[in-house]
Amino acid sequence: MPDTSRIKHTSLASKVMSSSQAAELIHDGMVVGASGFTRSGDSKAVLAALAEKAEYEHTRITLMTGASLGQGTDGALATAGAIAVRLPFQSDPVMRTIINEGGLSYIDENLSETAAHIRNGFLPPVDIAIIEAAYIEADGSIVPTTSVGNSAIFVQQARQVIVEINEAVPTGIRGIHDVYLPEDPTGRAILPITEVWQRIGQDVISCDPEKIVSIVFTNQKDSPAETAADNAAATAIARHLLHFFENEIAAGRLTRSLRPIQAGIGKIADAVLSGLAQGDFEHLTMYSEVLQDSTCRLIDSGKMDFASGSSMTLSEGCYRRVFADFEHYRHKILLRPQDITNAAEVIQRLGIIAINTALECDIYGNVNSSHIVGSHIVNGIGGSADFAQNSYLSIFVTESITKGGKISRIVPMVTHVDHSEHDVDVIVTEQGLADLRGLSPRQKAQAILSRCVHPDYQAELNSYFERACLRGGHTPHLLEEAFQLHTNLAGTGSMKTPIPESI
Amino acid sequence: MPDTSRIKHTSLASKVMSSSQAAELIHDGMVVGASGFTRSGDSKAVLAALAEKAEYEHTRITLMTGASLGQGTDGALATAGAIAVRLPFQSDPVMRTIINEGGLSYIDENLSETAAHIRNGFLPPVDIAIIEAAYIEADGSIVPTTSVGNSAIFVQQARQVIVEINEAVPTGIRGIHDVYLPEDPTGRAILPITEVWQRIGQDVISCDPEKIVSIVFTNQKDSPAETAADNAAATAIARHLLHFFENEIAAGRLTRSLRPIQAGIGKIADAVLSGLAQGDFEHLTMYSEVLQDSTCRLIDSGKMDFASGSSMTLSEGCYRRVFADFEHYRHKILLRPQDITNAAEVIQRLGIIAINTALECDIYGNVNSSHIVGSHIVNGIGGSADFAQNSYLSIFVTESITKGGKISRIVPMVTHVDHSEHDVDVIVTEQGLADLRGLSPRQKAQAILSRCVHPDYQAELNSYFERACLRGGHTPHLLEEAFQLHTNLAGTGSMKTPIPESI
Ligand SMILES: CC(C)(COP(=O)(O)OP(=O)(O)OC[C@H]1O[C@@H](n2cnc3c(N)ncnc32)[C@H](O)[C@@H]1OP(=O)(O)O)[C@@H](O)C(=O)NCCC(=O)NCCS
Numbered sequence A, B: 001m002p003d004t005s006r007i008k009h010t011s012l013a014s015k016v017m018s019s020s021q022a023a024e025l026i027h028d029g030m031v032v033g034a035s036g037f038t039r040s041g042d043s044k045a046v047l048a049a050l051a052e053k054a055e056y057e058h059t060r061i062t063l064m065t066g067a068s069l070g071q072g073t074d075g076a077l078a079t080a081g082a083i084a085v086r087l088p089f090q091s092d093p094v095m096r097t098i099i100n101e102g103g104l105s106y107i108d109e110n111l112s113e114t115a116a117h118i119r120n121g122f123l124p125p126v127d128i129a130i131i132e133a134a135y136i137e138a139d140g141s142i143v144p145t146t147s148v149g150n151s152a153i154f155v156q157q158a159r160q161v162i163v164e165i166n167e168a169v170p171t172g173i174r175g176i177h178d179v180y181l182p183e184d185p186t187g188r189a190i191l192p193i194t195e196v197w198q199r200i201g202q203d204v205i206s207c208d209p210e211k212i213v214s215i216v217f218t219n220q221k222d223s224p225a226e227t228a229a230d231n232a233a234a235t236a237i238a239r240h241l242l243h244f245f246e247n248e249i250a251a252g253r254l255t256r257s258l259r260p261i262q263a264g265i266g267k268i269a270d271a272v273l274s275g276l277a278q279g280d281f282e283h284l285t286m287y288s289e290v291l292q293d294s295t296c297r298l299i300d301s302g303k304m305d306f307a308s309g310s311s312m313t314l315s316e317g318c319y320r321r322v323f324a325d326f327e328h329y330r331h332k333i334l335l336r337p338q339d340i341t342n343a344a345e346v347i348q349r350l351g352i353i354a355i356n357t358a359l360e361c362d363i364y365g366n367v368n369s370s371h372i373v374g375s376h377i378v379n380g381i382g383g384s385a386d387f388a389q390n391s392y393l394s395i396f397v398t399e400s401i402t403k404g405g406k407i408s409r410i411v412p413m414v415t416h417v418d419h420s421e422h423d424v425d426v427i428v429t430e431q432g433l434a435d436l437r438g439l440s441p442r443q444k445a446q447a448i449l450s451r452c453v454h455p456d457y458q459a460e461l462n463s464y465f466e467r468a469c470l471r472g473g474h475t476p477h478l479l480e481e482a483f484q485l486h487t488n489l490a491g492t493g494s495m496k497t498p499i500p501e502s503i
C-alpha cells in the first residue's frame, strides 16, 4: 500500500496511478524533463515503464535530465528506440554504443547551461516533467530526494508534472535542498552566493498542483556508487597532488583550509579526497557537483566543515550510514540546482580548486575528457568545463597509460579538445605533476614531457617535440604525425609501433 | 616645454625626466607592467627608449600589458632582444615572427585572467609600471587616457611607477573611466554591474605618489586603427547575421535593442556594426573590449545608447571628431579594466551577443582563432574565449576561404582549438549562416557543410564527413585524414590537391 501521507495536498491523492499508466501520458515526439543527477534522485518507475511501452508502441522522445541516470534506464530506453534526442549528459554503456552508431542525437552540454538554454528558447519547450520526490507538500510543492539537478527548471517550464514518490527516501531529507530559480527570465540577477554554505532559495520545488497529472509510488534505492578498488596509480596521483598543496601552503598561496574543492567522480578523485582526510588540513569545504563517500569520510573525520553539490551519489554502505544518522550531516551538506553549483560567477567568486579527469592530455596541456580517438564519446563534458574555465586552480588527473600500456594518455595532440591549455593549470599522472601556470607552450611541453609521461613513451614523445620545434611555431606541431600514435593503435591495437622518422 | 600644470601633485614635478633617463630605471630581469590595449593608451616613449637601450646593454624583461601595443613598440623591443617573456596579448608582425621562431616566451592568456593571475601569485610580481596618463592629480592619482586595460592592477602591485603624460590627450578625458579593483585580494566580492552603463569604481587610478619615480612627457597620438576597406565577403556576412537577428526578433527571443554587443576588431565586425546602424534597431548597447569607429557611428546615428569597453581604438578622422565634440560622447562611453569588461559574471548577467573572428572552423563547430596550421600564432586568444564561453549567443564570423581560395577556412578538424563546439552557437561565412544551437555534432556538421563551405571545397568536405560517419562515432573523424587539407597546403601551397580515398 502506498504511504499516502506523503501526499499532503489531499486532492492530489486521486492522481495516484501505476507506472505504466503514467507512461501512457508520454506521447511520441514529446520533450520530457526528468530528475536525476549522477544516478541519484532519478525516475525509477515511469521511465522504465516508458521503455517497456516503446517496445510495442512507437514513442520517441527528447529526454533531458540533470545528468546521468541509474538503474540501466538510459540503456533500456535507447534499446527500445524511445530516445530521439538525449541531453545534457549520460554515462550508460548501452546508450553510448547507440549514440556512437548514430542511433540517436546526443547533445552533450556543459551542465551549467541547460537551464539557460531552456529559458532562452534555444531548446524546445518541456512538455512533461518526471520528478522523484520524498513527498508532496500541502501546496503542491515537491520535496526532492538525493539530487536537484535541473528538476526545478523542468517543473517550472513543463505543462504537466509526474511525481514519483520514493518511499525508500526518508521524509526527513527535507531541508538539505536549496532550490533557487532566477526570477527574471533573462537571468539578469546577481547570484548572491559568497560562501559555500549560503542558502539563497527555498527547500522545496514550487509546483502548481494543477500541473501534477500523475503520482507514482516507488520504493527503490538509487543505483549505488561503485566503490573504487585500491589502485596504486590513483594513490601516486593523490600523493603528488598533496605534495603540491603543501608547497602552495608553504609559498603562502593557500592555507590549510585550501579553497573550496570540486572533484569529479571516480577512483582518482576518491584517492585525492581520502588523502586530504589523512593530511594536515582543517576547515575544508566542497563546492562540487557530486557528494560522494569520500565527502562523508571528510565530514566524519572533522576535516570538512561543509559540502555543497547537486547530488549525493553514495555506495550502499555509506547511503545507509548517512540516512541512519541524518541529523549529523543535515547542517553540513546542501544540494542545489546544477546551474547554481556550476555557475561561472560562483565558481570564480569562491575561488574553487577543480580536480577533473582527463581521457588524454597533449604535450601542450590541452585535455580530452570525452572522445576516444576523437570520435567515440565515453560520457560527455559534464561539468568539467564549467569548473575548469572558472576555477582558481584547474587540475586534471589521469594515469599516464591505459590498457596495460598499449595506450599513452599523453599524446602529441589530443584528438578532441574539451579544455584548452588556457583552462588547465596542473596535470598529474602517477609519474608526476606538471605545474603549467605562467608557462609558454614550449615550456609547458617540457614540463609535461619531463614529469607526466610513462617511460615507455618518453623517447617517442620527446622526439616529436624536438622535431616539431625544428619546424618552428609558438606551439610546434608536425600535423602529418600528430595522430600517429592513434593510427598505430587503430592498426595494431597498440600505440607502440615504431614511428617512421618524418624529417 | 612640458605642460607641468598636468602634474597637480607639485612635489612630483621634480620627477620629470627624459624617456632615456626613465629607461635607465628598467633593469635586466625586471617585470614591467605597461598600459596599452589594442594600440591605445600605450607607452610611446619609455618602451621605445628601452628598445634603444637594449641595443647596446643587455636588458631582457618580462613585459605585461593590457593587450597589443601600437607604434611598432613590440617589434622594436623584440628585435632588440629586450623581451624574455611577453603577456597576455600582442599583434605585432615582427614580434610574432620572433615568437614563432622560439626567440621569446609568449604567454597567450585570456584577457580577463592576467589581473587574477597577478593577485594570486601565479605570475611573478610587477617591479615597475609604465602608465600613459592625461595628467596626475594632486594626490598622485593617475588619469588614464584612451585605455584602462591592466593599468590599475599594475599600479597597485608595482613597487615603482613611471608615468607618461601625453599632451596629445585632452585633460577633459577625465570622467570616462570607471576604475574598479576588488578590495579583497582573493577577489571574493560580487561585481555589482547589472547594466552596461553602471559605474562601480572611481574615475582615476589611485597611486601612492611615493611610488612615482619618473614622469616623462610625450605628445603623440595613438597608432590609428586601420580603416577597413569595403569588402564583399564582410558585407555578405553582415547581411546573413542581420537576417538572423530579424528572425530571432520575429521568434520573440530578441527585441529591437538586441542584447549588449561585443565585437572583435576588423573588417567583418565593422561591417556588422555598420549594418546595425542602417537597420531597424534602437537603444542598442555595447559591452565589449574595444570601442571602434563603428561604435561612434552607431552613437551618432542615435541607434546606440551606451558603449562600455576597455579602450577606444579609432581611425585618425574619428579620433579627431570624438575629441572635438567630446561632451557629446562623454556620457555614452565608459572605459573599464579588462578583468571587468571580460568578467564571466558580468558577461553572463548582461546576456551578451558576442561576435568574434575565426581563423578556421571545423565541420563540428570547433574554432581556431590563433594558430596557423596548429603551430604558428597570429595574435593570440585575446578576449575571445572570455566572451564565447559566457555570452548569451556566441557567434563566429570568417570568410569561407582565404589566399584566393588556396585555403578553406572550414576544415574537417581544426588544427588548434581555442573555442570548443560547446562555446560556439552560430558560424557565419559569406556563403551563409549555420545556427548550431540544440544540435548534436552530426547535425552541426550537416548545418555547417550545407551553409558555410565555399563551393570549391564542398565535395571534399562532404566526402570526409560521409566516410567518417561510416566509421562511426558521436563526432565521426578519420584521424589519418583529418589534416589532409593542411598537409596539402604545406606540400603544394594549396589545400586543393586531390585527396586519395582512404576507404
Ligand atoms: C574522462 C572520464 C571518462 C574518465 O573516467 P574513468 O572512469 O577514470 O575512465 P577510465 O580512465 O577508466 O577510461 C574509461 C575507458 O576508456 C579507456 N581509455 C581511457 N583513456 C583512453 C584513451 N586515451 N584512448 C583510448 N581509450 C582510453 C580506458 O581504458 C577505459 O576502458 P575500459 O572501460 O575498456 O576499461 C570521466 O572522468 C568523464 O566522463 N569525464 C567527463 C565529465 C566529467 O569530468 N565529470 C566530472 C566532473 S563535472
Ligand SMILES: CC(C)(COP(=O)(O)OP(=O)(O)OC[C@H]1O[C@@H](n2cnc3c(N)ncnc32)[C@H](O)[C@@H]1OP(=O)(O)O)[C@@H](O)C(=O)NCCC(=O)NCCS
Binding pocket: B263, B264, B265, B266, B267, B289, B356, B357, B358, B359, B360, B369, B370, B372, B373, B378, B379, B380, B381, B382, B383, B384, B402, B403, B407, B408, B409
Ligand atoms: C582570428 C584573427 C587573426 C582574424 O583576423 P583578420 O584580420 O580577420 O585576419 P585574416 O582573416 O585577414 O587572416 C590573417 C592572415 O592569416 C591568413 N589566414 C587566415 N586564415 C588562415 C588559415 N585558416 N590558414 C592559414 N592562413 C590563414 C590570412 O590569409 C591572412 O594572411 P595575410 O596576412 O598574409 O593576408 C583575429 O580576429 C584574432 O587575432 N582573433 C583572436 C583574438 C580576438 O578574437 N580578439 C577580439 C575579441 S576579444
